Amino acid sequence: MVRKAAKAESKAASTRKPNMREAILAAAEELFSTYGFNAVSVRDIAQAAGANPGSVTYHFKTKDGLLLEIYRRHCGPMNRRRSELLAAARRVRDLQDRLEAIVRAYVLPAFTSGSDLAGGGTRFTRLRAIMSAEGNEVVRKIIAQTFDDTSHAFVDAIHESLPHIPRTDIVWRSHFLLGALYYTLVTPERVSRLSRGSADGTDAGHAIEELVRATVASLQAAPLDQAVTARRKTLVAAKGER
Amino acid sequence: MVRKAAKAESKAASTRKPNMREAILAAAEELFSTYGFNAVSVRDIAQAAGANPGSVTYHFKTKDGLLLEIYRRHCGPMNRRRSELLAAARRVRDLQDRLEAIVRAYVLPAFTSGSDLAGGGTRFTRLRAIMSAEGNEVVRKIIAQTFDDTSHAFVDAIHESLPHIPRTDIVWRSHFLLGALYYTLVTPERVSRLSRGSADGTDAGHAIEELVRATVASLQAAPLDQAVTARRKTLVAAKGER
DNA sequence: TGATCATTTGTACGATAGTACAAATATGGT
DNA sequence: ACCATATTTGTACTATCGTACAAATGATCA
Numbered sequence: 001m002v003r004k005a006a007k008a009e010s011k012a013a014s015t016r017k018p019n020m021r022e023a024i025l026a027a028a029e030e031l032f033s034t035y036g037f038n039a040v041s042v043r044d045i046a047q048a049a050g051a052n053p054g055s056v057t058y059h060f061k062t063k064d065g066l067l068l069e070i071y072r073r074h075c076g077p078m079n080r081r082r083s084e085l086l087a088a089a090r091r092v093r094d095l096q097d098r099l100e101a102i103v104r105a106y107v108l109p110a111f112t113s114g115s116d117l118a119g120g121g122t123r124f125t126r127l128r129a130i131m132s133a134e135g136n137e138v139v140r141k142i143i144a145q146t147f148d149d150t151s152h153a154f155v156d157a158i159h160e161s162l163p164h165i166p167r168t169d170i171v172w173r174s175h176f177l178l179g180a181l182y183y184t185l186v187t188p189e190r191v192s193r194l195s196r197g198s199a200d201g202t203d204a205g206h207a208i209e210e211l212v213r214a215t216v217a218s219l220q221a222a223p224l225d226q227a228v229t230a231r232r233k234t235l236v237a238a239k240g241e242r
Numbered sequence: 243m244v245r246k247a248a249k250a251e252s253k254a255a256s257t258r259k260p261n262m263r264e265a266i267l268a269a270a271e272e273l274f275s276t277y278g279f280n281a282v283s284v285r286d287i288a289q290a291a292g293a294n295p296g297s298v299t300y301h302f303k304t305k306d307g308l309l310l311e312i313y314r315r316h317c318g319p320m321n322r323r324r325s326e327l328l329a330a331a332r333r334v335r336d337l338q339d340r341l342e343a344i345v346r347a348y349v350l351p352a353f354t355s356g357s358d359l360a361g362g363g364t365r366f367t368r369l370r371a372i373m374s375a376e377g378n379e380v381v382r383k384i385i386a387q388t389f390d391d392t393s394h395a396f397v398d399a400i401h402e403s404l405p406h407i408p409r410t411d412i413v414w415r416s417h418f419l420l421g422a423l424y425y426t427l428v429t430p431e432r433v434s435r436l437s438r439g440s441a442d443g444t445d446a447g448h449a450i451e452e453l454v455r456a457t458v459a460s461l462q463a464a465p466l467d468q469a470v471t472a473r474r475k476t477l478v479a480a481k482g483e484r
Numbered sequence: 485t486g487a488t489c490a491t492t493t494g495t496a497c498g499a500t501a502g503t504a505c506a507a508a509t510a511t512g513g514t
Numbered sequence: 515a516c517c518a519t520a521t522t523t524g525t526a527c528t529a530t531c532g533t534a535c536a537a538a539t540g541a542t543c544a
Contacts (some may be wrong), residue, residue, distance in 0.1 A: 014361075014386060020491080021491095022494080026411070034377070035376075035377060036278070036280060036375065036376045036377065038278060038280035038281045038376075039280045039376065040535085041530075041531065041532080041533080042531080042532060043532090051492080051493095052493050052494075053493095053494095053532090053533085054492070054494075054495090054533090054534085054535085055491075055492060055493080056533095057532085057533060057535095058490095058491070058492075059491090061533090062532075062533075063533090064267030066532075072436055092506060101347065129375060129378070129379065130375045132375075132425070132428060133278065133371060133372045133374075133376065133424075134277075134278045134280075134281065134372070134375065134376065134426050135276070135278065135410065135428075144435070147437065148435065150453055152436065155436060158385060165435065166377075167440065168437050168440050168441045170449070171436045171437040172433060172437075172441065172452040173451075173452070173456050174454075174537095175422070175425065175426065175432065175433050175452065176418070176421075176422035176425070176426070176427060176434070176456050177422075177454075178530065179421045179422040179423070179424060179425025179426060180418035180419075180421040180422050180425075181418070181421070182375075182421060182425055183374070183417065183420060183421025183422075183424060183425070184418070184421060185378075186374060186375050187374055190417060191413060191414060191417050192246060193386070193390065194393055194397065194413045194416070194417070195409065195410050195413040195414075196391065198409065198410050199410045199413060199414065201417075206466075207414075209466055210411065210414040210415070210418075210466060211414075211418065213460075213463055213466060214414070214415050214418050214460035214463060215460070216463070217459045217460045217462065217463030217511060218455075218456035218457070218459045218460040220459065221455055221456060221458070221459030222455075224451055224452060224455060225447075231436070242529085262522080263521095280541080282503060283500075284501080284502060284503085285500085285502090291523080293523095294522060294524075295502090295503090295523095295524095296503090296504085296505085296521050296523060296524075296525090297521075297522060297523080297524070298503095299502085299503060299504075299505095299520070300520095300522075301521090302505090304502080305502065314511075347511085386505090458490080
């Protein structure tokens with residue numbers, strides 16, 4: 001039915017689909033990032049794109065190939081943007097300001113895509129969040145070979161701004177940052193619900209600010225080793241914890 | 243386990259041999275929490291449990307019903323444990339200690355299940371993480387009606403310990419906590435990888451400590467509204483020192 | 485225009501999905 | 515031991531999955 005309507009329209013106005021390949025990519029990105037990879041069928045994507053299932057096979061060979069292409073499309077611009085912002089952040093003199101700039105350089109490109117239109121970055125990061133949960137094998141390889149370099153660069157930069165914090169703790173806290181970022185994009189309505197309407201989880205700008213502030217504070221916290229010893233003094237009557 | 247209905251008619255299901263039912267539940271929990279709900283078939287579960295596909299239908303009617311039962315099995319004990327720990331935490335005098343105890347009361351039950359075997363809590367929380375990403379409708383209802391109460395209670399308790407922080411910020415930061423918790427359980431190997439082996443992402447005990455410390459620090463951070471003005475002061479002070 | 489190549493369509497195939505259901509079997513009360 | 519019922523098994527039905535492939539259609543250029 002959709003196909004028929006589209007066909008009729010194209011005949012009447014002679015407005016062909018400019019690029020079916022792009023339409024399929026856009027539809028797949030939207031559907032995958034909303035329902036997950038496994039829950040979306042090739043036919044769903046084709047229908048949403050106004051295309052034929054066979055076209056998907058033609059352009060991307062397999063469903064995994066389609067996912068791969070989506071990643072290829074976004075990873076480059078996003079990590080390039082991150083590198084730029086990170087380089088700029090490194091040049092900030094004030095240590096406190098520099099740390100915040102570094103965190104912002106990591107978070108910002110996840111919300112604003114450098115290549116696509118409105119919400120492109122958010123959509124792709126939501127997709128990454130879902131894929132990391134579903135544990136797709138194709139994605140795992142891309143992540144390891146594309147994002148780990150970036151992550152290492154950020155950990156190093158943060159470590160420079162916080163020399164007294166062990167690298168291990170910085171890794172943990174950066175990991176928490178990514179988890180918080182993912183979760184916010186996956187279930188933004190939860191924030192609205194829990195705050196009883198006083199906060200809007202879908203407000204990307206506000207989410208970034210909250211996330212940056214919380215992360216900077218967590219990064220500056222005393223590392224565990226010092227914490228435990230400092231804590232031991234007052235913590236005696238609680239539990240016989242090892 | 244042998245619950246007997248008091249002389250009721252045929253409908254009372256007295257489970258004489260809980261083995262198979264339990265085996266199916268355990269297998270489903272393990273598979274769902276590893277590969278996601280959509281990627282696992284009823285036949286996979288049956289085979290892993292050493293059962294017949296028909297048995298799954300008999301005991302749980304549908305695949306969704308099986309998922310529902312897994313949630314029912316864990317939600318009660320976990321939230322009860324949380325309430326206990328939260329009540330104890332509220333009685334802590336020192337505000338700093340109290341805040342940490344509250345956060346710990348939220349995190350701890352997610353790792354250690356009160357009802358099941360070793361790793362039961364971790365497994366179930368991993369399942370929750372995956373389900374929140376996949377966006378299953380059945381689960382969404384349970385979450386909203388079971389976990390939001392608990393979440394509200396924790397936000398309130400935290401707000402009592404940090405009266406000067408607006409509730410909205412506490413909601414955001416608690417949200418980040420849950421995201422970090424989920425992500426750590428879903429991809430623990432990433433921590434090991436990024437830390438180049440100096441940290442073990444699967445070490446639940448250590449993960450808890452890192453998470454609690456980071457979260458407490460983030461909760462204590464100046465709220466966003468005040469951030470700008472507070473920042474001005476330190477900037478001026480820093481200028482004066484140099 | 486007609487030939488050539490790229491793309492889209494339509495359809496089909498084998499595999500697997502969730503679930504239903506009758507037959508077979510195990511179990512507990514009397 | 516017998517019966518009633520709870521459970522397990524085996525199987526089949528329908529729907530949908532990813533993908534392949536030939537035919538139809540569109541576009542490009544000599």
